[in-house]
Each structure stands twice: as C-alpha cells, then as structure tokens.
Amino acid sequence: MKFEKVDFFQPLLVVVAILAFLGMGYIGSFNYRFENPLKLKVILTIVFSCIIFAAGAIFVKYKISVDETKKLDFLSEKLIVSLVIIALILQTLNMVLIGGIPLFNSVLKSNATTNIWRIAYPLFLIMINVLLAKYYNKKYLLLVVLGALIFGLNGYRTSVLGILGSSFITLFYLKKISRKLGIVFIAIIVVGMLAVGYIASQSIANQHWTLNPLELVFYRAAFTLEVFEKIIPLGGTTHGHILSMIFSSGSPRTFIGQYVLHYDVCLTSTLFGPVYLDFGLVGLTVQMLFMGVFLQLVHKIKKGIGVGIYSIIITHTLIWIETGPTDIMIWFLYLLGLILIIINFNYIKLNKN
Template identity: 75%
Template sequence: MKKYDFFNPLIVVVAILAFLAMGYIGSFNYRFEDPLDAEVILTIIFACIVFAVGYFAVKYKANVKISQTNYLSEKLLLALTVIALILQSLNLVFLGGIPLFNSTLKANATTNLWRVAYPLFLITLNFLLAKYYSRKYLILIILGALIFGLNGYRTSVLGILGSSFITLYYLDKISRKFGIVFIAIIVVGLMAVGYIASQSIAGQHWTLNPMELIFYRAAFTLEVFERIIPLAGTTHGKILAMIFSSGSPRTFIGEYVLHYNVCLTSTIFGPVMLDFGYIGLTIQMLFMGAFLGLVHKIKNGVGIGIYAFILTHTIIWIETGPTDIMIWFLYLIGLIYIIMMLFKKNTGSDEI
C-alpha cells in the first residue's frame, strides 16, 4: 500500500469506468430491452480522457512543499466535530422520526440544520484526523456515519467513511487488515442504507436484493444520461443557475428529461451536458482533473483532509451529478487552500 498511490485523482477515472460497467450489466438485467447506447459509452470515455489531460497538465509542474498550517487547535476541531453531531441529532428530533425508515421524512430530511451539520462534521473530522490523529477519534467516524446515515442518504455515509479512509491512508495509518475491515464497513453501510431506504418508500415494492439494487441504480442513472444526450445544450445554463440560487436541479432534470415530477440522479456528466453540451462537458472535466491534481500535489497537514473530502464527493458525483451547492463549497475550501499554499511558497512564509 505504500508503494502505490491508490488515491491519486485518476481513481475518479477508474470509478467512472466501474460505474459504467455496472450500469451496462444492469441495463441487461433490470432496466433496458437494449444495452446502453454506444454514444453514451463513447461520451463517458471522452470525458475520462479530458479529466486525465487536466490531471497530467498539473502533475509534472514544479513541486510545492510547504509546512502545515498551525492555526487550528485540536480542542477547537474536536469541539466543532461534536457540535456537528449534536446539530444532526437535533435535526432528527425536529423531524419527529428516522428518515431512513420513512420516505416522507426522508424527503424533508435535508433541512438547513443538516446543511450546516454535515459539511461542518465532514470538514472538522478530516482536519482533526489529518493534524491530530489519535485512535480514539476513529469512534467519531463510526458515530458520524451512523447519525448522518439515519437521514437515509448513502452519500452522507460514503462521504464520511470514504474521506476518513483516504485521510488515514495518506497518514499511513491503514494496515492491510484494517483496510479490509474499513472497506467492508463502507460497502455494507452503503448497501444497508440504500436497501432500507428503498424498502421504506411509500407506494413502491422492491424485489431486488441489496446487490441487485446497486446495479439497477447504476443502469437507471445511465439511462437518464442517455436521454439527456439528444437534449444537450438546450437548458442554456438554467441548471447551473439553480445550483447557486434556489430550486431543485435534480427535480428540474426529472421534469425536463422524463416529464415526471421526480428527483433524478443523472451522472456527473448529465447537468453540464443539458446546460452547455459537449463544450461544457469538456470544460468541466478538464477543470476537475486539473483542480484535483493540484490539490493532490500540494496536500499537506489539513490539506490531506481537504483533498480527501473533495475527492470523495467528486466520486459520489459520478452517480448523483454536481448539483449540490454545499459540495461546491468544499471545492471553494480547496481553492482557498491552493491560494494560501501558493502564497506561502511565494513569500517563503511558514505561517498565514
């Protein structure tokens, strides 16, 4: 595990191709009469190539090695992490139940309280691990995954467990045995949340087992993208405007593409394709490849945590699509980190 950098930005390309493979298999078994259209496959391969070009464009530039920042105390980070858990617990209390077991509550679970609690927990947890690692803080990872998982969304569970795993990996705290156990927890946690949530949807009766459900979801999401391609560039930036203002981009996509009032995932490529076509897709994937490549290159101290939660949520976007302003806020933190590190390099300073 020390010999190879398993979590360099190209892991996004691997994850995209794995998702495509699962969707292709799922399209035979659960969703389509015909397999995925060739244009879908070629478009996704093209997007992967553009992402890789962006990554390699910054990979071979001069290295930036800077000492870690010292202005975040352990007590402050621990306090903020605990506060985030308390806020999410209060969110569940105010909802009046457990959204994981109630589809009506789940539809209203992403409250403003949750929008504060989740990013606060994600950020401070990874900063705490990156700067002040201690075995006792592993308890916070499990608590966070459990408490936020009760909202009924797999993305929260993957965001917490995945980013923590990547942070610990770069701290060289992942032994082979620990790594296998941690990955098993991630897989089981995601399957459990997804399956339980699907069984609690009112008016729907699922017969798929947890493993079949994963392939079905991949196939369905890629089917949405397949239907988006002929509509490329027809929304003229409306989805992008909705992300940074009001409204529900995923619901808009459901109404625009399938003509149903339903919240849809449309892959990492879907929203930008609808808004700006292949030109927009090229710019987005080039940006993501270069951005992740740069954060990966200069990660140090809390920068390890920053890279971990940005990479994790970029991988999550492969299915869900980059339609969450809250996650773009994580990218903003990465941009601020890049500017700070480059400023420190140019001034020769070890402090901000």
Template identity: 80%
Template sequence: MNLKRFDFFNPMIIVAAILVFLAMGYIGSFNYRFEDPLKLEVILTILFSCLIFTIGVVFIKYKINVSDVKEIDFLSEKVLVILVLIAIILQGLNLVLIGGIPLFNSVLKSNATTNIWRVAYPLFLIMINILLAKYYDRKYLLLVGLGALIFGLNGYRTSVLGILGSSFITLYYLDKISKRVGIIFVAVIAIGIMAIGYIASQSIATQNWTLNPLELVFYRAAFTLEVFEKIIPLGESTHGHVLRMIFSSGSPRTFIGEYVLHYTVCLTSTLFGPVYLDFGLIGLTVQMLFMGIFLELIYKLKKDVGVGIYSIILTHTIIWIETGPTDIMIWFLYLIGLILIMINFNHINLNKN
C-alpha cells in the same frame, strides 16, 4: 508494479471509478431494467470525458511543482473536537425537529436535508478529517463511526460514503491503515451503503422492490446512466438553468427529472448529465478538464490539513459520478480547496523543463 509504493488514491482513481460505474450500469441495463443495452454514444461520451480528465491531471503532474506546503496552526485539537461534537449535536437536533428517522420513512426523508443538516454535515465532514490529519488518535475513530451512524439516519447513502470514504483516505495518507483495518473499513463502507440504499428503498410506499441489496446497486447505476442517455439528445438546451439553480434556490435534480422524464422526481444524472444538459459537449469538456487540473493540484498540496481537504474533495467527486455535481454544499468543499491553493500560491511554480 510495487503495490506498497503505488498510490491508490491519486486523482486517476476518478477514471477507474467512472469505468467501474459504467461497467456496472452496462450489466444492470441487461439484467434489471432495459430491453437494449446502453447506447454506444453514451459509452463514447463517458470515455471522452475520462480522456479530458486525464489530460488535466497529466498537465499538472508534469508541468507544475510545489516547493513547500504551509502548515495551518490556528486550529487547535480542542477546537476541532468541539466543532465535531457540535455538528453531531446539530444533526441530532435535526432528527428531533423532523419528527422521526428519515431512513425508515420516505416522507421524512424528502424533508431531511434542512438548513440545519446543510450546516451540520459539511461541518462534521471537514472538522473530523482535519482532526484526523493534524491530531490523529485512535479514539477519534469512534467519532467517525458515530457521525456515519447519525448522518446515515437521514437515509442518504452519500452521507455515509462521504464520511467513511474521506476518513479512510485520510487515514491511508497518514499510514494508519493496516491490511486488516483496510479490509474491515472497506467492508463496513460497502455494507453500510448497500444497507442504507436497500432500507430507504423499502420505505417508499408507492414502489414494490423485488431486488436484493446487491442487485439494487446495479439497477441504480443502470437507471442513472439511462437518465444520461436521455439527456444527450437534449444537450445545451437549458442554457445554464441547472447551473443557476445550483447556486440559487430550487432543486436541480427535480428540475432534471421534470425536464428529461416529464414527471416530478428527484433524479441522479451522473457526473456528466447536468453540465451536458446546460452546455453540451463543450461544457462537459471544460468541466472534466477543470476537475482533472483541480484535483491534481490539491493532490500536490496534501500535507497537514491538506490531507483532509484532498480526501474530502476526492471522495465527493467519486460520489458525483452517480449523483452529479448539483449540490452547492459540495461545491463549498471545492471552495475550501481553492482557499488552500491561494494560501500556497507563492509555492506553486511552472516546471519549464
């Protein structure tokens, strides 16, 4: 295989990431938390999900053609820079109003995802990637770093991964990633995620952690897969309640914690947990088929701003492998992908061969 021509960030990276996460959780279940490894039912359910996702990807790959992709010209470079700066300023204001840095205080962290943050984070994420995709300039990498830093102060690893990961993929498709830059970027992402996760864990006053940053990564994977293991016997028992909470008020992750573990805690439950709890194996099948089809279709539209949009959606789908698709803000990113599909609808054709 010619590695120079191989596209490392095609939608099948989701399957690779799922398998890596499963392996990490399996190892973690031995070393850090459990007397017994993950049950075979968990492993088979996840492998089944990977198969369904792959079927969706393959169908679009070989049955759908895109004749051309429309360029979007109404977003000028100046406007994009202004919007990026507004997002950074809003997050700075958010930290001021919270009264401190949530990364170092678990109480502040629990209140850090305010309405200001819900506007600032997606605004920054979308505009910085479109800015890079349409008007790449090395100086804009400083904005990427600044954004990762200031949003990382909220104490959530996913924000840092979302910003750095999507920017990295955007630069990859712009052919701006040299081997040296790529290694540095990946190292920064890995170290940043582990550092934020470790610092945030140490700020929880009610817990005494003895794990080092690397061990904590394996522990989190094992714990999250354990939550999914406990969800499987409860499949289809909430009848869409988690889904309704995602698109209304309330905290789906806290509800899952109360429903599954019977105490108030905000839980990550894997990409598969929320839909399985609501709709069982049928719901999981529909979700994974949809994601495979959707991601491959957006992948075919990755030109101009489509590069940035695909990078954002792919990155956050990877994040969902641990956290679960319970954030309406991230579903908004999928909505942007849907708009991209609608704009190019007349250029999408069925391959009759």
C-alpha cells in the same frame, strides 16, 4: 511493491471509478432496466470525458511541482473536537425536529435535508478529517463511526460514503492504514452503503422492491445512465439554468426529472448529465478538464490539514459520478480546495523540464 507506497487515491482514481460505474450500468441495463443496452453514444461520451479528465490531471502532474506548503496551525485540537460534537448534536436535533428517523420513512427522508443538516453535515465532514489529519488519535475513529451512524439515519448513502470514504483516505495518506485494516474498512463502507440504500428503498411508499441490496446497486447505475442517455439529445438546451439553480434556489435534480422525463421526481443524472444538459459537449469538456487540473493541484499540496481537504474533495467527486455536481454544499468543499491552492500559490511552480 508495498501497499503503503501505492497512491491508490490519486485523481486518476476518478477515471477508474467512472469506467467501473459504466460497466455496472451496462450490466444492469441488461438485467434490470432496459429492453436494449446502453447506446454507443453514451459509452463514447463517457470515455471521452475520462480522456479529458486524465489529460488535465497528467498535465499538472508532470508540469507543476510544489516545494513546500504553509502550515495552518490556528485550529486547536479542543476547538476541532468541539465543532465535531456540535455537528453531531445538530444532526440529532434535526431528526428530532422532523419527527423521526428518515431512513425508515420516505416522507421524512424527503424533508431531511433541512438547513440544520446543511450546516451539520459539512461541518462534521470537514472537522473530522481536519482532526484526523492534524491530531490523529485512535480514539477519534469512534467519532467517525458515530458520525456515519447518525448521518446515515438520514437515509442517504452518500453521507455514509462521504464520511467513511474521506476518513479512510485521510488515514491512508497518514500511513495509518495497513493492508488488513484497509480491507476491513472498505468492507464496512460497502456494507454500510448497501444497508442504507436497501433499507431506504424498502421504506418508499407505493413501491415494492424485489431486488436484493447488490442487485439494487446495478439497477441504480443502469437507471442513472439511462437518464444521461435521455439527456444527450437535449444537450445545451437549458442554457445554464441548472447551473444557476445550483448557486441560487430550487432543486436541480427535480428540474432534471421534470425536463427530461416529464414527471415530478428527483433524479441523479451522473457526473456528466447536468453540465451536458446546460452546455452540451463543450461544457462537459470544460468541466472535466477543470476537475482533472483542480484535483491534481490539491493532491500535490496535501500537507497537514490539506490531507483532510483533499480526501473530502476526491471522495465527493467520486460520489458525483452517480449523483451529479448539483449540490452547492459540495461545491463549497471545492472552494476549500481553492483556498488551499491560493494559500500555497507562491510555492507552486512550473517544472523546467
């Protein structure tokens, strides 16, 4: 079976990634965080979530077909390149205005996600993937690397993974990734994430980390799963408050820290934590079924710039496995997928068999 013919990035990759994260957290719970390993209920809840997600994705895979997709030709190459450059300028301006490089200063990092950043990051992310999907040229890979570096200076691993990961997936579906190049690209992504995460951890005031970059990854997985473990007994008690915060104002992750651990800290709580805290097991079931169906639909119509949009959505869904779906900016990317589905609605049909 040839490397190029295997669809490594179909929606069921999310299930594989969830189980891998669970395994890392379980190992980390022994070595770095817990006195006791993860409880069985945590493991069973996550496995149940995987089953529901997979059921939604498989149903769409075998019940829906797409004859063709509409072409979106209104974006010129010059316009897209201009928007990419504008996004890089905005992020550079953002660091100038906050007074330094957040990666090396935890105080600056806490203030780095400004309104400028909220415009610059999604603009760059969307435009660079559309540029690759619609007007691929090797020279544009320099913009990918430059974007990862500039946004990586904000001190968040998710930005590096979002840019490099989605670009990699876009290139894969364009058949521009060979086996060797794929290995090199993945190595760059892993090293970049480890470096940003480790450097950022060392710059946190009043904390002295002795873990190496790899150990830190296992520790973070264990800690995030510990947060979810503490959420399970509280399932359904916030009655949609976190969801309302996502689409209004406030900090859902800080609220979770206050509500679950009772101190003022911004916490990641896995893909499952926020919805479970708001609506319990029923809400979790609805969320995972929706994601499975939605990702499979977008995957089926990934033609033209749709390749770039799917790549962005699948990448950030994978990121959500740790961080949780608490960012309205990323839900906006899901909205792009919905628009893509609506545009191509007339070409989506049920299989007869």
